[in-house]
Every structure is written in structure tokens, then in C-alpha cells.
Amino acid sequence: LIEFENVTRTFIMGDNRVDALKGVSFRIDDGELCAVIGPSGSGKSTIMNIVGLLDRHTSGKYYLEGESVKARGEDELARLRNHFIGFVFQSFFLLPRLTALQNVCLPILYRGESQSEYLDRAEELLSKVGMGTHMQHRPHELSGGQQQRVAIARALMGKPSLLLADEPTGALDSKTSQEVMDLFKSLNSDDGVTVMIITHDPRIADQCPRVIKVLDGNIESDNG
Amino acid sequence: LIEFENVTRTFIMGDNRVDALKGVSFRIDDGELCAVIGPSGSGKSTIMNIVGLLDRHTSGKYYLEGESVKARGEDELARLRNHFIGFVFQSFFLLPRLTALQNVCLPILYRGESQSEYLDRAEELLSKVGMGTHMQHRPHELSGGQQQRVAIARALMGKPSLLLADEPTGALDSKTSQEVMDLFKSLNSDDGVTVMIITHDPRIADQCPRVIKVLDGNIESDNG
Ligand SMILES: Nc1ncnc2c1ncn2[C@@H]1O[C@H](COP(=O)(O)OP(=O)(O)OP(=O)(O)O)[C@@H](O)[C@H]1O
Ligand SMILES: Nc1ncnc2c1ncn2[C@@H]1O[C@H](COP(=O)(O)OP(=O)(O)OP(=O)(O)O)[C@@H](O)[C@H]1O
Ligand SMILES: [Mg+2]
Numbered sequence A, B: 001l002i003e004f005e006n007v008t009r010t011f012i013m014g015d016n017r018v019d020a021l022k023g024v025s026f027r028i029d030d031g032e033l034c035a036v037i038g039p040s041g042s043g044k045s046t047i048m049n050i051v052g053l054l055d056r057h058t059s060g061k062y063y064l065e066g067e068s069v070k071a072r073g074e075d076e077l078a079r080l081r082n083h084f085i086g087f088v089f090q091s092f093f094l095l096p097r098l099t100a101l102q103n104v105c106l107p108i109l110y111r112g113e114s115q116s117e118y119l120d121r122a123e124e125l126l127s128k129v130g131m132g133t134h135m136q137h138r139p140h141e142l143s144g145g146q147q148q149r150v151a152i153a154r155a156l157m158g159k160p161s162l163l164l165a166d167e168p169t170g171a172l173d174s175k176t177s178q179e180v181m182d183l184f185k186s187l188n189s190d191d192g193v194t195v196m197i198i199t200h201d202p203r204i205a206d207q208c209p210r211v212i213k214v215l216d217g218n219i220e221s222d223n224g
């Protein structure tokens, strides 16, 4: 499904240069449940942003479903991003003027589902992450962990086949973290969703059969 | 130093009402190192925002240094906030157009220190949290954990006597989390800074002699 071949990513700011990824290679198959771990600043989010088509690599190859991403057009990448990938961002990126419910519905509004159809699904997802009583709150009226859970529900709204979660339990207590992990595991085992989770929490990483360890822009270890 | 007496905080949004704090009482003495733990949405940040003079309680009493906060004027509260309290926010609130170094210097620019004085201290604090090589980056050019560490350095810039940290290690790996915790502990033991830390990480809470547990807007337990 996902194949990185010597992928690099360099950021240039004036005469400053950061080699965030220095030649990263790995393969993730359909239906895998994979944790990405490593120190702060080691390159995990950069990897996930490239996988999720939010960022372009500097050199190397990225094959998604067997086809090189560089070869594809902007329209097709946008279609893949919107229909196929669900992304939980490290800093949530909820729209401040919309309620939790509206934020969750946003990604699929253009798809042509009936309002009652998608409203039902949005409410169900919000309840699944324990946000059933706070659907009309706006982000600034929610706690940090509540915002994180709205971001998770939003990522699942489009029924993605690839779920990318950047530290999805960072703001959650252990009970709520496990509820989120149980939700991800059931999507993986019951619906075959490929799941990639960046995490600093060893208890989350321990529940993933596949673990990729990143260090200073390189893959330090990979049990795959 | 800090005394809450039956403090409540109610949020009203249209005809919706949230009783975030339902009657919270506790006392924190000068020089204590205190962890605040509890489930997501239980009221921890609300407590800290009231302690840090960023929010007003709805009813009850809040005494800071023996004097009721309600009795004090806006100017005096602003002075206390700026000179006496350091706040690490759960969502960082770094200014996007400023570099890490500029963000750290911001709180004390009006104090009348010489530029070389405060620049030295800012660079030293950034190095202490492992951000020495990234001082000229802007927030969007930093990883999540790097942004969190800039927010920590900024909170310490004004040499506060009361440090309030809302989940300061949420985005950090375990090694960096411990470095931050060691920094807080030395401020507490060497400089007598009163430290209050909201955390979901039991390894952080375990290093605090005082632990206050919050549940659904109430104090569930307090070993103080
Ligand atoms: N401005 C607001 N308007 C309405 N409700 C609010 C507001 N701020 C907080 N709340 C509600 O008050 C409750 C407590 O929120 P608080 O941010 O204190 O939780 P918390 O313990 O810090 O949670 P977390 O661990 O997720 O950060 C939550 O139910 C939240 O939805
Ligand atoms: N837009 C950018 N411009 C410049 N440098 C960047 C940019 N984005 C990331 N970096 C740098 O690239 C490196 C990797 O960042 P990345 O966000 O991938 O780390 P991370 O492993 O996700 O860390 P964390 O656990 O703290 O979230 C860091 O040194 C960071 O400062
Ligand atoms: Mg990251």
C-alpha cells in the first residue's frame, strides 16, 4: 500500500537548512496496524505528512497503491486525500467558528450524501469518542482532550481506508486513550482499515504489531 | 499561597450550561510541587486558568498570597500575571510570525532589561529545553514537541515565583519529558518556585509530592 524508497525531506529557511528526513525506506501493507515512535523532532510528523499527501518529499520515491506519487496530478492527489485518507493532526486544526458537529461534517459535505445520513454518522462518531454531550460546543469551549477527540471523529467521517493519526492520545487520560485505541483497533480488524499512529505512549505502541522507530531523520528500527 | 474555597465555574452558551467546576477547595503553600490529574474534560485547565488569573470564578473565594482576588483591581491582577506567574498553555499560543527566540523574549520586553541581558537568558532557557539549534525557527517550522518546549522556555523567562504548566510534556518523548521535569524540579528545589503541573502522565505525577485528583468538576482526592 505505502512504499517509501530512500525518501528525503529538506527544509530551507534563508541560509538555514534542516534535513528532516535523510533517506527513509519502509513498506506498509494493506490492513496493517503500525506505530511510529521516536524522540521529539526526529521526523515522525514529516513522514506522516508525506504519506498523507500533505507535503512532498525532496528526493527518493513514494509509491501509494503501487503507483509513484510524483507521477500523479494534483486533482488525483486531492481525490485520494479526500476519499481515501483520514488524518488526525497533531495540532487538531479545528475551525474555530464551527461547532464540534459541524467540524466533523465538514470533510464530506460535498459528497452528495443526504444531510440526515451524514448527521447520523457524525453524531455516532462523536458519541463513540465520548463527545456526545458536547456536539454544539465550539473548539474554544472544549477542553484540550475534547478537541482532540473531535479531530479524531472528523478523520473517521469519510470512512477512510488509510487512517493517519499524529499523536491522537497526547491530550487524553489513560481510560479515554484506550477507548480511542479500541476504536482504531476495531476499524483495523473489522473494516480492514490501514492504521498508522505516531505516538509517544509506549502503552499505545505496544498494541501495534508493527513498530517503526525513527531517530534523527532515519529509520532506527523496523520490525516489519 | 493559593487558596480555593468552594470555587465554582459555570459556562453558559445560549440555553446550554456547563458546570465545569462544582465547588472546589484546596490550599497550595509556597514552594510546593503539585500535580493535578484527572480525566479529559474534568476541569483541570479551568482550575489552572483561574489560579493563573486568566479566568474569573463564578462563585466561591480565591485567595492569592492571603488576599482575595475579587477585591483586587485589573492593574494589580495584570501585574501579578506578568511578574509573578509563568504559564505553559495546553495549546502553546506561540505567535506565528515570531521566531522561537522572539517568542521567548516577548513577555519581558517592557521590563527595561538590557537586550544583551534578556537575549542571553532566552538563549540559555532554549538550550536547557534542547532548542538551542532551532532558535530562529518560526512555530510552523518546528515539530509539536519543539513548539511545546518553546512555550516552556517562554513561561520561565520572567523568572516567575509561581509556575503553572498545563500538560507540559504531552507532545514529548520520555527522555525529553524527564529533562523538562528535571528543570521544573530544580526550579522548585533550588529557587523555591511553586510549581503546579496538569498531567496525564503517571510518571510525571509520581515525581510530585502533592497530587490533586479532579473528577467531573470536583476534587476526588488530595494528599495535601
Ligand atoms: N469556554 C467554555 N465554554 C463552555 N464550556 C467549556 C469552556 N471551557 C471548558 N468548557 C467545558 O468545561 C469542562 C472542563 O474543561 P477543562 O478544559 O477544564 O477540562 P480538562 O480537565 O483540562 O480536560 P483535558 O484533560 O481534556 O484538557 C469540559 O466539559 C469543557 O467542555
Ligand atoms: N516547515 C519546516 N521548516 C523547517 N524545519 C522544519 C519544518 N517542519 C519541521 N521541521 C524540522 O524538521 C524536524 C522534524 O520535525 P517533525 O515535525 O517531523 O518531528 P516529530 O518527530 O514529529 O517531533 P514531535 O514528536 O516533537 O512532534 C525538526 O527538527 C523540525 O524543527
Ligand atoms: Mg510531530
Ligand SMILES: [Mg+2]
Pocket (backbone or CB within 6 Å): A143, A144, A145, B044, B045, B046, B090, B166
Ligand atoms: Mg485541559
